[in-house]
Amino acid sequence: MAKAPVLTPQADDFPRWYQDIIAKAELADNGPVRGTMVIRPYGFAIWERMQAEVDRRIKEAGAQNAYFPLFIPESYLKKEAQHVEGFSPELAVVTVAGGKELEEPVVVRPTSETVIGEFMAKWTQSYRDLPLLLNQWANVVRWELRPRVFLRTSEFLWQEGHTAHATEDDARRYAEQILHDVYRDFMVDVLAIPVVVGRKTAKERFAGATNTMTLEGMMGDGKALQMGTSHELGQNFAKAFGITYLDASGTEQHAWTTSWGVSTRMVGGLIMAHGDDRGLRLPPALAPVQVVVVAVRDEGDVVERCRALTAELRAAGVRVELDARTDGSLGRRVTDWELKGVPVRVEVGPRDLAAGEAVLVRRIEGTKASVPLADLAPAVAAALTEQQASLLAEATARRDSRTAEVDTIDEAVEAAGSGFARIPWSALAAGGEEALAQHAVTVRCLERPDGSLPASEDEADIVATVARSY
RNA sequence: CGGGGUGUAGCGCAGCUUGGUUAGCGCGCCUGCUUUGGGAGCAGGAGGCCGUGGGUUCGAAUCCCGCCACCCCGACCA
Numbered sequence: 427m428a429k430a431p432v433l434t435p436q437a438d439d440f441p442r443w444y445q446d447i448i449a450k451a452e453l454a455d456n457g458p459v460r461g462t463m464v465i466r467p468y469g470f471a472i473w474e475r476m477q478a479e480v481d482r483r484i485k486e487a488g489a490q491n492a493y494f495p496l497f498i499p500e501s502y503l504k505k506e507a508q509h510v511e512g513f514s515p516e517l518a519v520v521t522v523a524g525g526k527e528l529e530e531p532v533v534v535r536p537t538s539e540t541v542i543g544e545f546m547a548k549w550t551q552s553y554r555d556l557p558l559l560l561n562q563w564a565n566v567v568r569w570e571l572r573p574r575v576f577l578r579t580s581e582f583l584w585q586e587g588h589t590a591h592a593t594e595d596d597a598r599r600y601a602e603q604i605l606h607d608v609y610r611d612f613m614v615d616v617l618a619i620p621v622v623v624g625r626k627t628a629k630e631r632f633a634g635a636t637n638t639m640t641l642e643g644m645m646g647d648g649k650a651l652q653m654g655t656s657h658e659l660g661q662n663f664a665k666a667f668g669i670t671y672l673d674a675s676g677t678e679q680h681a682w683t684t685s686w687g688v689s690t691r692m693v694g695g696l697i698m699a700h701g702d703d704r705g706l707r708l709p710p711a712l713a714p715v716q717v718v719v720v721a722v723r724d725e726g727d728v729v730e731r732c733r734a735l736t737a738e739l740r741a742a743g744v745r746v747e748l749d750a751r752t753d754g755s756l757g758r759r760v761t762d763w764e765l766k767g768v769p770v771r772v773e774v775g776p777r778d779l780a781a782g783e784a785v786l787v788r789r790i791e792g793t794k795a796s797v798p799l800a801d802l803a804p805a806v807a808a809a810l811t812e813q814q815a816s817l818l819a820e821a822t823a824r825r826d827s828r829t830a831e832v833d834t835i836d837e838a839v840e841a842a843g844s845g846f847a848r849i850p851w852s853a854l855a856a857g858g859e860e861a862l863a864q865h866a867v868t869v870r871c872l873e874r875p876d877g878s879l880p881a882s883e884d885e886a887d888i889v890a891t892v893a894r895s896y
Numbered sequence: 897c898g899g900g901g902u903g904u905a906g907c908g909c910a911g912c913u914u915g916g917u918u919a920g921c922g923c924g925c926c927u928g929c930u931u932u933g934g935g936a937g938c939a940g941g942a943g944g945c946c947g948u949g950g951g952u953u954c955g956a957a958u959c960c961c962g963c964c965a966c967c968c969c970g971a972c973c974a
Contacts, residue, residue: 432935441968449907460965516973537974571897571972578973586974632974640974655974687974723932757934764934775933785933866970 432761435703440647445575447697451706451765454575461573461580465690468766471714472693473583477563479616479712480585480688483608487600489559489587494541496565497532502540505666509539512633516568518580534567539634539659539685542588543667550681553592553673557600558681561587576694577651577896584689590669590681597682598637598658602879604686605639605656613653617692618709618818619643619699620825621653622846622891624871625880629859632685636660639879642870642891644825645698648845650870650893653695656686694896699821706767707790709817710810717746717806718768720759722775724752732774735784735802742803744810764789770809772802790817829891835861838892842867851888867892 433450434442448454453469456462465473481491500519503510518534521527535541546558567581587604591597605623613621626638635657643653663669664680673679700707710716717739721732729750736748747768749759756773763771773785783796786805790813797805828845832838835858841847842865851872854862859869870891872880880888 439968445967456966512974568973572970584974626974630974635974638974652974657974685974689974725932752932755932755934755936757932757936759935761935773933777933 431703432765433703433705436646436701443701443703444694444698447701447705447765448575451767453693453697456575459580461570461578463575463579463581465583468714469693472696472708472712473690475712475714476612476616476688476692477585480608480612481563483612484561484585484587484604487559487603487608488557489561489589491562492560493562493564494535494538494545496535498535498538498541500531500533502544503533505540506634506662508662509634509666513537513568516570518567518569535564536566536568537685537687538562538564538566538586539588539663539683540667543663543669543683546588546590546681546683547668547670550590550669550671553671553679556590556592556671556681557596558590559587559600560589561585574694574896576697577691579690582690584687586685586687589684590664591683592671592673592679592681594658594660594682597684601637601639601656601658601684601686604684605641605654609641609654609656609686609688613641613643613692614818616709616711617696617699618711618814618821619653619695620818620822622825622871622873623877623879624873624891625883626655626871627859627869627883627890630869632657634659634662635685636662640871642893642895643695643699644821644828644846644893645695645896646701646824647698648828648843648893650846650891650895651691651695651698652870652895653692654686654688657684659683659685698896700817701767705765707817708767708769710769710814713745713767713769715745715747715766715768716810717744717770717772718749718763719746719772719774720749720756720763721752722756722773722778724750725776726779728752728774728776728779731779735772735774735799739803739806742807744803744806769813770806772806788813790820838862839865839867842893846870846891846893848889848891851883851890852886854890854892862892866894868895870895 433446436443452466454466455464457464513536519531521531563585565581565583569580570578573579589600610623613619621641621643623641626640631638637658639656641653642650645651661680663683669681670678719732719736721729736746739746769789771787778784782799786797787794788809830841830847832841832847832849838847838849870893872888872890874880875887
């Protein structure tokens with residue numbers, strides 16, 4: 427029987443599709459205060475998987491986790507001129523507490539460069555104290571004018587790394603290490619999103635940074651999403667907060683600092699990069715539930731056998747869940763698991779058991795096959811591995827087919843209607859960014875022809891990737 | 897913050913133009929029976945300050961004014 431589509435089709439209304447999927451896959455709800463969100467258990471499980479993978483890589487890069495306060499003295503923000511200018515419009519400020527007007531208002535952190543800078547100054551005396559490599563998992567608040575669930579919420583969860591180094595070179599190398607070894611590897615290998623990695627233009631740079639590097643993903647509608655950033659802060663914060671050290675010759679020097687972060691925005695990126703008209707499609711490496719074993723009906727020893735198969739898969743290291751809700755119809759349950767993007771579904775009913783088989787359904791590739799029960803564990807493992815690869819291949823093919831090489835601003839604007847455009851940076855010089863902005867198109871990042879990071883935007887032969895963005 | 901749109905049950909909507917008994921429909925929810933291999937069927941039920949404040953009127957979901965919220969397109973935005 428033909429039913430109404432589960433979700434608004436992407437082609438009909440992409441923003442509506444996005445809202446639908448968030449509601450129907452039970453990822454999040456709007457919070458009571460404008461721009462806030464409630465992350466529901468399934469959405470949070472996805473975030474927790476992101477946290478686990480990113481956290482491990484951050485630790486491998488040598489940084490340690492710490493925690494700094496939510497409240498920051500207003501005066502701290504004012505110590506770095508560009509920083510305060512950039513953030514002032516979006517600060518939430520507490521002026522009354524304990525029933526009294528505060529002597530000095532405190533801001534709810536929009537980011538923690540300032541407090542952390544204050545303490546880095548306290549902890550750094552000698553070149554032997556450097557590098558100081560810190561990270562924190564926290565919530566931050568930015569009163570954005572146009573919130574969108576996961577993509578730009580007033581309060582969001584993130585990881586913010588803050589480091590101090592003895593030299594500019596050390597700082598740059600570390601910021602690039604995080605960009606590549608933590609963020610890019612995670613996004614490509616785990617999220618299966620083929621990000622474009624490059625340098626931000628001065629116009630797009632983080633408030634207070636000397637260089638911002640970014641990872642840009644292409645969403646299903648061809649728009650770009652900034653999935654993460656890594657900044658060189660030069661000596662701006664070191665000078666504002668007095669982060670100094672004595673070098674080997676006993677001379678006082680200012681440190682060089684960096685900061686870098688990824689946030690719950692990645693959940694939105696994941697949805698929009700891979701989702702289809704049936705729901706979410708989660709990369710197996712990330713999925714909180716990689717496999718669901720569905721008992722088709724409660725007959726004979728079906729449920730019992732499903733339980734055993736689930737245990738077997740779990741023992742093989744798979745994140746697996748059993749669906750034995752046989753009082754509900756199969757169609758409903760299958761639709762729900764597809765909405766939630768679980769990569770592999772193993773269906774087991776009396777007919778399968780009689781044949782000594784199970785039906786293995788791949789969510790990413792959309793194929794079904796009967797598999798002998800004895801071969802189930804290896805077949806599941808293969809399905810997970812192969813679908814991880816095919817999801818990345820699919821996303822890469824889309825990005826490439828929707829990226830145009832152009833030479834003029836008009837062509838770039840045209841191409842940005844459906845995807846990315848790559849244009850020589852020299853073709854945009856002197857007012858080009860503003861011209862693009864007239865059409866809601868921005869420069870996402872700058873790369874060298876070989877894809878490496880330009881040391882400055884003045885280098886010759888730089889390529890700009892431009893697009894509409896979230 | 898500009899432009900546009902929408903606020904009626906958990907969700908999606910109709911009703912409003914032309915004011916008039918108990919405000920409807922689909923999905924979901926509850927109970928029972930029958931079902932269960934791709935969103936089950938039948939029967940019975942629960943659930944509403946019609947966003948909010950004021951005004952007009954014998955009478956307002958419906959007309960008028962204010963406010964608020966949400967959504968979309970922008971501006972803004974690590």
